[in-house]
Structures are given as C-alpha cells and as structure tokens.
Amino acid sequence: MTQWRPPLALVGAWLGLLALLALTVALAYVPLGAGNAVVAMSIGTVKAALVAAIFMELRHRNGLTLVFAGAGLFWLGILLWLGLMDFVTRT
C-alpha cells in the first residue's frame, strides 16, 4: 500500500518551492534598491533549478541530457548578452 506515496524528494521540493515563493514575495517589499531585482531573479533561478533537478529528474540524467537542457539556456545567454550590449553601451 505504499506504492502510491510520493517520494520524499518530491514533497521536499514542493514545500521548498512554496517556501521560496513566500520568501521572494516578502523580500520584494524590503527596500534593497537595485538589490531587489537581483534577489528576485536569484530566487527565481533557485526555484527553476529545483524544478529542473527534481521534478524534471535532471539529477538522475547523464551528461548528454544535461547538455541538451543547458543548450537552450546558453543560447538565451547569448541573446541577452549581445542584445543588451547595444542598448547598454549607447551614448
């Protein structure tokens, strides 16, 4: 009768995600200046990493799958980096 129970890792990830959500909303109201944006994006990244590693099972996957999963992010980085470069360095 235990076969239907969710593994502890899943429950832990779920509770952790909800806790991080509460944390990020709370921190958004703390005046940190430019730090607010950094905090919001960092917590977002941690949450996304939790989902990817545990819900999407990336922690059990081999290098090839990780490369495939990372490729999109890497190219997103190129798009943001070179795309923003123009707008940030305009005079």
Add this chain to the structure above:
Amino acid sequence: MPEPPVFASQYVSIPHRDHSAELGMWVFIATEILLFGGLILAYFVYRHAFPQAFAEGSQHTDILIGTINTAVLLTSSFLVAWAVEIFSAATAKIVTWLLVGAACLGLAFIALKGIEYRKEYHEHLIPGIDFQLARPLANGVQLFFVFYLIATAIHAVHMLIGICLLLTLAIISRRAPTTRHHTALHSAALYWHFVDVVWIFLFALIYLPGRAAS
C-alpha cells in the same frame, strides 16, 4: 512473456525509444526557452530604458493573484511529478486522479488569470484596446503592459496545450497503462514543468519589481 514489440522498427529496445523521446523533448524545451527569450530580451531592454516606469507598471498588477497562481502552478507540477514517479498498472486509478487534479489546478490558474485581465481592462490598462493613464511615465508603463499581456498570453496558450495533454493522458492511462503511455506521460510532464519554470521567471519579472518603493 516478453512485452510484444511496441516500439517502432527504427529502435532496438524500449529504453532506446524512451531515451530518444526524452532527448527530443529536451530539444523542444530548448526551442521554447528561446521563444520566451525574445520576450525576455525586450523586457530587459525597456526595463533598462524606463526603470521607473517598469516599477510603476508592476505596481498596477495584482500581486495577490500572481502569488496564488504561482503556488497553484507549483502544486500542479508536484502532482504531475508524483504521477510520473508512481506510474504502473497497479496505480492507474491514482495516476488518473493526480493528472485530473493537476489539470484542474491549471484551469484554476487560467481562470484567475482571466479575472486579472478583466480587472486590468476596467482599469484601462490594455494597450491597443483601452489604455488611459493620466500619470507620469505613461509610455513606459504602456510598454510594460504590452510585454505583460503578450508574455502572459503566450504562457496561457502553453498552459491550455498542457491541460489538454494532461487530460488526454489521464483518460488513456486509466485503462491498460503500458510503457508507451509512461513515455508519453514523461514527455508531457517535462513540458508541464517547463511551463511552470517560465512562470517562475515571469512572476519575478512582472509582479515583484517596484514593490519596496511604495
């Protein structure tokens, strides 16, 4: 009795097929990341150009609905991950209910989103249809709302596709679940989790800026 050859002839075994399907799904997710990437670049470009307007625009959104929706989506992702984990012939009924539950949470998300859109419409915040803001920084705020609406609308379309997938899988895995169904469910789950991840970032970009200033 070995399982009859349920995999197509270009594969040599079931794990071979499953691993290929999973890789295909990850390639698809990479594509999707870049799809949202174009929007994210637009967001950062304009946030860089109009920082105050974006903070102000963010304050016009409903953080309560946003937060509830995030929690709803995280929970539905959890249910789907759970269903993938325990998938077997013996647990078919529970798997079905988990998927139905996840799909219902998805529908709840869409419904809340609809309420939020309606509220914004009444506040005259929909560019192109009805945008009136007799406040400072109106143009930047308008750009913020263009981004907000397009990004959340595309996300909602992804949600709808995901809900259809989950419901279909809920129906077919109720009877005679096979390894093929498990593969299909696994792929659909990856998609659903990805939609969740997109929302995590949209939430941080749309609802959180400018809260501390007020």
Add this chain to the structure above:
Amino acid sequence: MWRDWIPFWRPGLSPQSGDVDLLFAGLLIASALVLGLLFFLLILFCVRYRAGNEIDRGHRTSKSWHWEVSWTAASFVCFLGLFVWGASVYFEMYKTPTDELVVFVVAKQWMWKTQHAGGQSEIDALHLPVKRPVRLVMASQDVIHSFFIPALRLKHDVVPGRYQDIEIEIDRPGHYHLFCAEYCGTEHSGMIGEIVAMDPADYSHWLTQQAPASPLADEGGALFRQLGCSGCHGNGSQVRAPPLEGLYGKPVPLSDGSTVIADDKYIRDSILLPRSQIVASYQPLMPSFEGKVTEDQLLRLVVYIKSLAGRPS
C-alpha cells in the same frame, strides 16, 4: 563616359572617404591574391590529377594538422588586420560631430526635408559649403530611412523616435547623389535628392537668395509661445517648471538621482515623453506633446531652447 561605369574611378570627396577608398583597394588586393591562389591551385589540380593522367599519386599527405594550423592562423591574422583597419576608419567617420555648422534633416515618406539654421529649407536637396565640417541632425517622421551619399562613402539610418548625428565634409564643389538606402515603402526609389557643394562665397550668396525665412530659433520661439510652453517655463509664471535659459549642454540632475546632459535628445524626449526623466525637485506636471508636434516643429523647438543656452537663467 565609360569611366563612369567603373566603381571608385572617381575618388571619394571627403577626408574619410579617401580612407574608405584605400580600404576598398586593400580588400580588393587581399581577396584577389587569395582568389588567384585558389583558382590557380584548383585549375592546376584539375589538370594534373584528372583521372587517366599518368602521374605520381604516391606520398599523399596523411598528417594534416600542420597545414590546418598554418592556414587557420594565416586567415586569422589577415582578418584581424582587416578588422582593425576597418574599425579605425569607421570610428573616424562616425566621430562625434563638431558644432560649427548645423543642418537639420527630416526624412519622411518619400522626401528629404533639409533646414539650415537660418531657416532656409529645401526639399530633396541640400546646399553645403565645401571644406567645412557640417553637422547633420537627422530625424524621421515615420519609418526608418537611410541617408546615403555614395560620393562621400557615407551612410546613416534615420530611425524614428530619436536623433542621429553625423558629420559630413565635402572637398570639391559639384552635384552629388543623395539616396534613401533603407527600404521605406512604395516610392522608396523616388526618395533621392541632390547634394550641392559650393564654394563658401557662393554658399552665402545662395543662402541670401532663398525665400526670406525667419531663423529656425525665431520660429521655434514663436512655437514655444503658441504651444503654451512659455506659460510654465516663462519667467514669472505661476506654475513651477524648470527654467530653460542656460540649460543646453549642461548636466541636469534628475529625480531618480541620476544626471543627464541636456542635449538634443534630452530636450526632444522631454517634450515628447516629459515624465520619463523628471528634473530633481520638480513635480511631473508637464503634459506629453506626443502626436501634437511634428518632427519639423520639434527641431525648431530644440533650436530655440538651444539658443537660450547663452542667456543667464
């Protein structure tokens, strides 16, 4: 006549365009060498190693890495040189313009409208004195256009929503093509004009010949009153708005703590998007003039505010 058909037979007519011509020659020679070598080898191999030709085919190169490394390195070094050369001329062409003589260019579907500081305006033509750097301030009323003078080897897009500055200088008197190089709609190919370069004496003569127009700054001043700007920015007004005298070219502290220089772009943005950059210690009261003023009028307002720079605030 046939000489007209040969590119760059007539050399570029500005100091920088001579550099571009030289660069073009350098690129041509470099590619001719590469292409010549390649075609020589292709033909040589095709003839010598054709099937049926009895020739020694032994001792084939099997280890290839030293070939690979050498031609990779050679290409890389060549490319690096060309990159540095091209970039240095580019920065010279697009250097920040001096402010000696300013001409305003407004592009719209499908014409070039140019205005001299004295108020003389032209359509699809631009008269300029030779051997004198001229700063062009360009704006577009609608879509993206591109200001292109082949004789000067110079081109710059004119993007709506912002000003573009370039400096041009012409060495010799004459008539030159002005093209729109960025596709802009139905009559794109009709959006061509003429650059008339004149000796300075002829140029001043020409200026006086033009229909008497009040200088741009005066017209801007009239607009300034007509649009009601003076009601708030004028001396002794009831509403508290930042004074504009002595503003141009000075740093302006903003309410978000940053500072901007009050240049053309800032003034333009302040008229169109007044609330995007609020001056420190002032209220965001000014209405937007978006859609209420044309690019022509905007230019006049900017010139007027600029003319106030010398006055004490």
Add this chain to the structure above:
Amino acid sequence: MSEKNYLTTDYTLRSWLLTTDHKRIAILYFASLIFFFFIGGAAATAIRIELATPQADLVSSDIYNRLFTMHGIIMVWFFLIPSIPNTLGNFMVPLMIGARDLAFPRLNLMSWYIFMLGGCTALFAILAGGIDTGWTFYTPFSSLYSNSYVIVAAAGVFIAGFSSILTGLNFIVTIHRLRAPGLTWYRLPLFLWSLYATSVILVLATPVLAITLLLMATERFFGVGIFDPRIGGDPLLFQHLFWFYSHPAVYIMILPGMGVINELISCFSRKPVFGYKFVAWASLAIAGVGFLVWGHHMFVSGQSLIASLVFSFTSFIVAVPSAIKVFNWTATLHKGSLRFDAPMLYALAFIGLFTIGGLTGLFLACLAFDVHATDTYFVVAHFHYIMVGGMVTAYFGGLHYWWPKITGRLYSEYWARTAAILIFFGFNLTFFPQFILGAEGMPRRYHVYPPEFQVWNVLSSGGAVILAVAYLMPLVYLGYSAFFGARAPANPWNAPGLEWQTSSPPPEENFATQPVVTREPYQYNEAFEAEPQNA
C-alpha cells in the same frame, strides 16, 4: 529489379499523403520545393527584366516592391532553408547512418504538413494582394505603415518555422541515437556533421523569429506595440531579434551545401576529405559563432559603436572556419584521381562561387567599407553568391549525385554537364555586375534608378535570362530520366558510403540486414577500389 522498393510498395495517393517513410516524405518536400523555387524564380526574372532600364516600364513601384518581397520570402523560407535538409537530408540521414527511419517518423510527416500550411498561407498573402515590406519585415514600416497583407505573410513564415524546428529536432535525436553499430561520430560522413550543425541552428534560432514576427503582427493588429517609437519603443530591438534568427539562418542555408560538397569532392577525386576532423568541427564552429555576429547587419542603423565593433570582430572570426573548409576541399583534390561528372562540376563551381561570396562577406564585415556598401547592390550580389552560387549549386550537385539512389534511374550526363556550365556562366553574368553596381552606390530595392547605372544592370538582366533557362533544363532532363532513364545500379559512383550499400531505389526498410560499420569514412583507397562493387 523486381523487388519492391520504397517507390513501388504502394501507388495510391493515400499511401503518399499518409506515409511515415522518410524517403517518401523527402519526395513530398522535393515536389513542393520545386514549385516554390519556380515561383520565386519567376519573381526574380520579372525583377531583372524591370531593371533592364532605369525607368519604370514593366510594373509600377507598388508591384515591384511586392515582387521582390515575394521573391525574398518564398526563396528564403520556402526554398533555401528547407532545400537540402528536408529533401536530401530527409532521404539520406537514415541511409547514411544505417537506420530504418528517422527517430520520429510521424513528426517528420507532420512537419511537411505544417510546411505546406505555412506555404499556402504565404501564397494566399501573395494572391490576395501581396506584401511590400521586404523579406526583413522591418518595423515600424511593417507594423504601422504598410498597406499590404503583412500579418498573413508573417503567419505563413511563422507556421513554416515550426516545420523547421521539428525537422531539426528529428535530425538531432536521430544522429545521436540511431547510428548503426560501429558508426562513431568520427566515422560519420561530413554531410551529417553539417546537417547536425544546421539542426542546432534550426532549433535554437527559429523560435526567436517566431516570437519576433508575433510581436510585429500584434503591433500591427492593435496599432500599438513593443517596437512602436511613438510610445518610446525601439525599432532597432526588432532588428536585433530578427537578425538573431536571420543571420544564423544564412548558415542554415549554406552549411548543408558545404556538407554535400564534402561527399562530392571526395567521391570524384577518389580520396578521403583532407583534414576530416577540422572540417567536421568547422561546421559546428560556424553554427556556434554564427550566433554571435548578427549585429553586422546594423552597422549604420544607430546601434552603439561598441556593439558594432564587437559584431565586426566576431564576423571576421566566423569567416575562419569557412576558410578552413575551402582550403581543405582544395587540398582534397591534390593527388586525387579527378573525374568531371556533373556533380563534380557543381562542386568545383561551388568552391569558386562560395569563395567569392565569402571574401565579399569580409568586405561587409569590415566596418568602414560596410558603411558605404550596406543596403546597396554589393550586399545583394554578396548574399546571392552565397545562397545561389553556394547553396543552390550544392543542392543541384547533391541532387545529381544522389539522383540514381533516389529514383533508381540514370540521367543524361551530357545535358547535366551542359546545364552545370550554363548555370555557372549565367550566374556570374547575373551577379558579378551587381558588385560593381553596389560599389558605385546603387541602393538595393530600387525600382527606378539613375541612368548611369544602366550598363551593369543590362548585363545582369541578360545573365538572369540565361540563368533562368539553365535552371529550367534540369527540370526537363531529370524529369525525363525519372520515368524513362536507364536503370541505375546500386552504387553507380562506386562510393563507400552506407547509402550506396543498399539497392537503388532503396527498399522500404532501407537495409535488408542491419549494417555494421567497421571503417573510417571516405575510404577510397586501393583496397576499396579493388573490391567488386554492385555485385
């Protein structure tokens, strides 16, 4: 020859339209692409005829603008991008890796249907009245000012994009997962390396085009949007997003062509490709670095000077792997045993034309010269040398090379060589004068032009007529051979690739027994030549 092959398993229309056989889907693509190629080509011919005189005499400005827009959209998205990957690639990938089919055969069929849906949508936009924005859809002209069917055409391109993505996805997974036993990465034919690199670009760049077109169409539909300069939006953002796709798209077009050339050069000089690993990795390097160069389309657009500097530098860098390939192909000829069959003529033409296109690409990467040359006919000539002189030439070469395998028939070598030579001369006559026009300063997309440009335009138009005739020739003799040509043996070129180890045309299951690979690619050595082929 009475055995069933993939063409003779079934003759019903239904068996074609519902097939999941990669070979039949390749044929479906091939038929559709011929159709689009000749539509785009007809538009090109009309453009060149109009430009023979400086005045407007054939069409009005409005029609002219619609013609070159249609030419661009059709040729880029409905011919060049799917050309080699979806026809030769679709057919050859499983054969070359010794697999039964692609990893996702139904997805493959779906991608053809999506492609056709996109194509029909674009055709509808053209028939309904056309679109006049140019294939680049620059805002705010496309979003706020144009009076043509922009949204419909953009929808067509948007839809076709998903077809590209699915094809790329299929190839990536197939090449990773379905290689025959013993077929390691360094034993793959270089055609597959280049298709793999192409697929990476298809998968990672196309979605950005999709979102860009969606944003543009939204702006047009609602009259206000994210690029709208009236509310502080920046039209240059559109260009950044557009070129993030569209520059890598150039490599989508040329990489498969380069891949084909490897097969041809080695087969007809009876030698392995010189520097296999360098050529293989050069493909991936082009795909990767190709994503870092898009801003070189914007040197005069008002982007920051620093951005221009960076993009110029990366553009020079991306030329290095291309140069490596050209040198390696030339070195492959050294001490070979060269035969000049039609595919080889195309391959040699490719090397010459691609090199000219590549070198003039350096001119344009060079910041100061680009200021003069961009948006002139110099650019038009440059990219036609890459796309037509490069890609289309390679496509024709590959088509002739694999024609016996695909159809099981032999074409007339005499006519094939004649057409190849005619295409080469017609092409150069059409496009070389355009370099001169561009250097002289004639802007592109000009319907009427100052009379001093006429001489070179007349030459170019004359070349275009020759080229148009030359492109029609293969349609005739290849079409004839498909039905009446002599039967082809399994391995007419005596080549070692896996695709030649099965009958021509291949049976539905590709190989009677699962092939096992035991040797390096391109083993045209004495032992191989001594082996009895076509036994």
